[in-house]
Amino acid sequence: MQHLIENITILTAAPVINLGLLIDGILIGAIFALAAYGLALVWGVMNVKNLAQGDFIMTGGYIAWSLGRHGIQPLFGVPLAFVLLWGIGYVIYYLVVRKVITRDLFTSLLATFGIAICLQQTLNLIFGPDTQSAQADLPTWQFADGLISIAATRLIGFALAVILAIAVVLFMKNSRMGQAIRATAQDARAARVLGIEPEKVYAFTFSLNAAICGAVGALVVLVWNVQPFLGTTYSIRLFVIVTAAGVGNLPGVIAAGFGMGVFEQFGGFLFGAEFQQALIVILLLGVLTFRILQLRRFRQAVQ
Amino acid sequence: MLKRAGLLAAALSLCAAPIAAHAEDCGTIQLGAAVSMTGIYAANGHNTRDGYDFAVKKINSEGGVTIDGKCYKFEVKYYDDESNPARAAQLVERLIDQDKIQFMLGPYGSPLTKAILPVTEKYKTPVVQAEAASRSLFTQGYKYHFGIIATSEKYLTPLIDMAAQLAKKDGKDPSKLKIAMIYQDDVFSMDVRQGVMDEVKKYNITPILDDRMPKDLNDITGFLTKVKALKADVLIVSGHEKGAATAARQMGDMRVQVPIIAVTHCESAKIVSDFPKASEGMICPTQWDETMKASDKTFGTAMDFNNEFKAAYPEYKVVPYNVAQAAAAIIVWRDAFNRAQSLDQEKVREALTGTDLKTFYGGIKIAPDGSNPGKDVVLRQIQGGQYKVVWPEDVAAAQLEYPRSAQY
Numbered sequence: 110m111q112h113l114i115e116n117i118t119i120l121t122a123a124p125v126i127n128l129g130l131l132i133d134g135i136l137i138g139a140i141f142a143l144a145a146y147g148l149a150l151v152w153g154v155m156n157v158k159n160l161a162q163g164d165f166i167m168t169g170g171y172i173a174w175s176l177g178r179h180g181i182q183p184l185f186g187v188p189l190a191f192v193l194l195w196g197i198g199y200v201i202y203y204l205v206v207r208k209v210i211t212r213d214l215f216t217s218l219l220a221t222f223g224i225a226i227c228l229q230q231t232l233n234l235i236f237g238p239d240t241q242s243a244q245a246d247l248p249t250w251q252f253a254d255g256l257i258s259i260a261a262t263r264l265i266g267f268a269l270a271v272i273l274a275i276a277v278v279l280f281m282k283n284s285r286m287g288q289a290i291r292a293t294a295q296d297a298r299a300a301r302v303l304g305i306e307p308e309k310v311y312a313f314t315f316s317l318n319a320a321i322c323g324a325v326g327a328l329v330v331l332v333w334n335v336q337p338f339l340g341t342t343y344s345i346r347l348f349v350i351v352t353a354a355g356v357g358n359l360p361g362v363i364a365a366g367f368g369m370g371v372f373e374q375f376g377g378f379l380f381g382a383e384f385q386q387a388l389i390v391i392l393l394l395g396v397l398t399f400r401i402l403q404l405r406r407f408r409q410a411v412q
Numbered sequence: 413m414l415k416r417a418g419l420l421a422a423a424l425s426l427c428a429a430p431i432a433a434h435a436e437d438c439g440t441i442q443l444g445a446a447v448s449m450t451g452i453y454a455a456n457g458h459n460t461r462d463g464y465d466f467a468v469k470k471i472n473s474e475g476g477v478t479i480d481g482k483c484y485k486f487e488v489k490y491y492d493d494e495s496n497p498a499r500a501a502q503l504v505e506r507l508i509d510q511d512k513i514q515f516m517l518g519p520y521g522s523p524l525t526k527a528i529l530p531v532t533e534k535y536k537t538p539v540v541q542a543e544a545a546s547r548s549l550f551t552q553g554y555k556y557h558f559g560i561i562a563t564s565e566k567y568l569t570p571l572i573d574m575a576a577q578l579a580k581k582d583g584k585d586p587s588k589l590k591i592a593m594i595y596q597d598d599v600f601s602m603d604v605r606q607g608v609m610d611e612v613k614k615y616n617i618t619p620i621l622d623d624r625m626p627k628d629l630n631d632i633t634g635f636l637t638k639v640k641a642l643k644a645d646v647l648i649v650s651g652h653e654k655g656a657a658t659a660a661r662q663m664g665d666m667r668v669q670v671p672i673i674a675v676t677h678c679e680s681a682k683i684v685s686d687f688p689k690a691s692e693g694m695i696c697p698t699q700w701d702e703t704m705k706a707s708d709k710t711f712g713t714a715m716d717f718n719n720e721f722k723a724a725y726p727e728y729k730v731v732p733y734n735v736a737q738a739a740a741a742i743i744v745w746r747d748a749f750n751r752a753q754s755l756d757q758e759k760v761r762e763a764l765t766g767t768d769l770k771t772f773y774g775g776i777k778i779a780p781d782g783s784n785p786g787k788d789v790v791l792r793q794i795q796g797g798q799y800k801v802v803w804p805e806d807v808a809a810a811q812l813e814y815p816r817s818a819q820y
Contacts, residue, residue: 116638123641133633230450238454240630240657242686249667249820255640260665332665333630334657338452342628377634383597383624385631 116379129257130374136263138370139270140328142363144343145350146274147321149362152351154294154314155210160221161201162347163340164228165319169194169326170335171236174243183243183331187269190323198319202312210311225340232337242334266328273324274363277317281359290314294357342386349393352400438476438483441749443468444513445488446503446528451495452627453521455653455680456734460520460543463738464488466721467711471742474710477749484749486742493519497527504528508535514757515540517741520734522546522564522599529557538761540744542737545699546599547606550783558764560744560776561737562787564600565607567697568648570791571674572611574803575646578672578814592621592644592670594635594659596651604650604676620644625651630658636666646672656681664690664820671815674791679732684797692797693816697789700733700773701801703809704790710743711772730799740773 120126144166151159172193173186201224209220247261281287292300293310301307329335329343350369354361372392377385445464448457468486476485489511493500500519507513508531516532518525518541525544529552532539538556545564549557576586591612595601605622612619620642623635639647647670649659656675660683663673675683678696702718711717717739718731728735744767749755752763767778779785791803793812800810 119638119641126637126641129637130634137631233450233454238450238452238458240455240654240681242657242661244686249665251667255667255669256637258666262665334654334661336452336630336654338450339628339630339654342630373631374634377631378637379634381623382594382629382632382635383626385634386626386629 112381113379116381120378123256125253125256126378129253130378131371132257132259133263134371134374135367136259136267136370137332137374138367139267139274140325140332141346141350141369142366143270143274144322144325145347145354145362145366145369146277146359147318147325148347149351149354149356149359150290150314151318153356153359154290155206155311157206157210157217157221157315158214158348159318160218160344161225161228161340162318162322163343163345164225164232165194165198165322165340166326166329166343167232167335167337167340168197168228169323170330171232171241171326172323173327173330174236174241174335177243182245183327184245184265186243186327186330187324190327191320192323194323194326195316195320197323198316199312201319202315206315207308207311225344229337229340236337238337240334240336241330243330245331260332262331266332269324269328273321277321278359286310286313345386345393346389349389349396352393353396355400438485440487441477441484441515441745441755442511442513443486443488443515443517443745444490444504444507444511445517446491446493446500446507446519446524448495448520448524449490449492451493452654453495453524453652456520456543456677456732457492457495459680459732459734460738461490462725462728463542463735464517464742466724466735467739467742469724470710470720470739471746477746479749479753479755484755486745488517489513493524495524497523500524501527501531504531505535508532508537513537514755515745515760517541517738517745518543518559520544522549522603525549526599529554532556536757536761538757538764540741540748540764542741543734544600546603548599548603550781554782556761557782558744558767558778559782560740560773560778560784560787561699562789563783564603565610566789567604567607567676568650568674568789569607569611570789570803571646571648571672571695571697572608572615572617574791574812575672576615576617579645587616589615589617589646590642590644591617591619591646591648592635592639592642593619593648594621594623594625594632594651594655595648596627596655597624598627598652601650601652601655601676608648625655625658627652627654630654632658632662633666636662636668639670640666640668644670646670646674648674650676653677653681656683657686660687660690660694663818667820669816669818673816678794678799679730680734684794684799685729688797689820690818691794692818693794693813695791695793695802696799697791698733698799699787699789700736701790701792701799702731703801704774704807706770706772706774708743708769708771711739714772717772736773740771740776743769743771743773744776 169190172190173183177183249260350365354365376388472485491503516539520543522544547563579586674695683691704714707713748763752759769776792799793802802812
């Protein structure tokens with residue numbers, strides 16, 4: 110409690126720090142939003158809750174890191190990880206996900222959990238268990254006597270996340286495949302009647318999500334670091350975001366992603382780093398409780 | 413009944429060992445270890461295992477252990493504890509109960525060691541461990557546990573002394589030092605914190621920041637923002653390799669300038685090669701450094717060990733102290749068997765309590781609580797991408813660069 114008061118004192122004594130935290134939160138929020146968008150996509154279209162989301166991200170991170178190791182600017186890892194993870198996602202879809210998609214919730218949860226463990230161990234075998242991070246060697250700009258620092262990597266991460274998000278949203282709106290995906294999400298049977306092959310749509314959606322995660326991972330390794338077993342933390346974060354926004358609400362998911370970034374920065378600052386993750390889980394609890402109450406009211410109205 | 417059968421089988425296998433001798437007519441002494449090959453501690457788990465393997469090979473090539481005129485070679489049976497304490501305890505029980513191994517080596521890290529010790533005590537199986545520094549391991553009254561490294565509360569106490577002396581030299585009051593610190597919330601790091609807290613009390617210092625980071629957090633921006641806002645004089649980060657990597661990365665991103673920055677686990681986090689600019693001037697405590705003046709007959713000087721290990725394991729650019737201390741554990745076993753002149757667990761345990769050795773790792777003299785209290789920590793500073801011993805002053809190989817000024 111005393112810490113909390115002290116930390117609030119710091120914030121009020123130097124209000125510019127608020128701005129710094131806000132900027133940081135928004136910059137990293139874009140990265141969360143993008144990955145959460147992918148999760149919401151698979152969740153909404155295929156009704157598969159992908160527990161391997163964070164591990165796809167780690168895989169993408171290692172791809173960008175490998176580039177850096179070979180003397181190539183790790184920023185190029187963003188498109189490369191997108192492409193490679195697309196392939197990996199496609200293979201995983203045909204090997205595993207396709208077989209569980211029609212089963213109940215627990216089967217698909219267990220299957221994606223299994224994928225997550227396999228990915229973790231594969232990364233561990235290939236790249237070793239060390240914490241890794243890639244260096245883009247870009248400048249950092251300082252403002253307000255050094256109290257606000259904006260690293261170019263974060264800015265680029267933000268820009269790439271926004272570009273990718275816009276591209277995906279436009280794709281979903283305008284392309285035939287995007288329309289097919291949305292149609293399948295709304296009513297798979299009706300879509301099939303109208304000549305859309307759900308199988309293809311599912312494969313595409315799952316691969317697209319994996320690809321998005323790959324690109325996100327490449328950004329994560331530039332901004333933070335990666336470790337084969339760090340994926341779960343990201344999966345949890347993304348689940349909170351999607352649950353908070355509601356599965357069908359894609360703009361909401363993006364907004365919640367930014368919200369999560371800002372929430373985490375302020376939470377970490379005010380309550381200390383030890384509560385940074387606990388706060389996310391508490392937030393999830395809060396959101397779920399709120400949703401249940403909301404639904405109950407709705408149900409009563411229907412009755 | 414079953415247990416008795418197990419003991420009988422163990423005794424039989426021991427008798428059988430000399431009969432089923434190798435070509436050179438040597439017996440085998442089996443050591444067992446659950447070490448993390450996967451999971452959060454896997455990096456240091458590998459270091460530990462490589463240290464054990466290297467020393468076992470070297471000691472075996474020098475004839476191993478001689479008991480009653482008969483030679484014995486060491487052999488280590490490993491299991492992967494997946495960085496999971498419950499799993500480690502299970503595997504150690506399996507090593508003892510099913511694999512009939514009577515002598516144990518430790519896993520990497522205090523959380524895992526803490527989990528296995530009740531098991532080894534239960535089975536009265538001696539453990540020599542070189543990778544768990546938590547003070548709390550030595551206060552439980554364990555009889556079969558022997559640890560050879562400096563306990564964790566000593567890791568950063570020299571740093572506080574150093575900072576206080578520097579402050580005095582500048583004509584400042586040490587009690588006005590602004591110390592900011594963040595620790596991972598595990599046994600080891602909290603012990604490091606306890607040592608620091610005890611030490612700052614001596615100087616009447618109250619740390620301005622005292623934060624924790626969970627083990628799967630890779631973002632400490634909020635903490636570093638506070639460090640900048642409060643203009644700390646001393647910054648301490650202790651969170652294993654991920655903590656060190658996260659700190660180096662984000663200090664670089666945020667251009668943190670603090671006169672004294674101390675980080676644990678610098679080598680395993682590879683901060684010098686990964687963050688050459690940000691890591692410059694950071695201070696890293698270590699149990700062992702190859703420039704240390706210590707030697708023994710088997711491995712030669714610390715520098716000899718360093719060179720020979722690198723030749724055998726070329727993937728290591730720097731030899732982490734974890735490797736050296738793991739190797740030292742094998743020396744302790746050899747010495748104990750040689751003095752016990754027996755393969756009996758009780759006799760060997762008795763011999764272990766009387767350990768008093770000079771090794772390339774430093775002196776090892778076991779105290780009644782199973783620890784090695786003579787072992788101290790040295791501080792090194794990263795200067796021009798090299799680790800240089802800067803503290804205590806009598807063993808220092810280089811002048812401390814103070815205040816640290818990183819050229820980001």
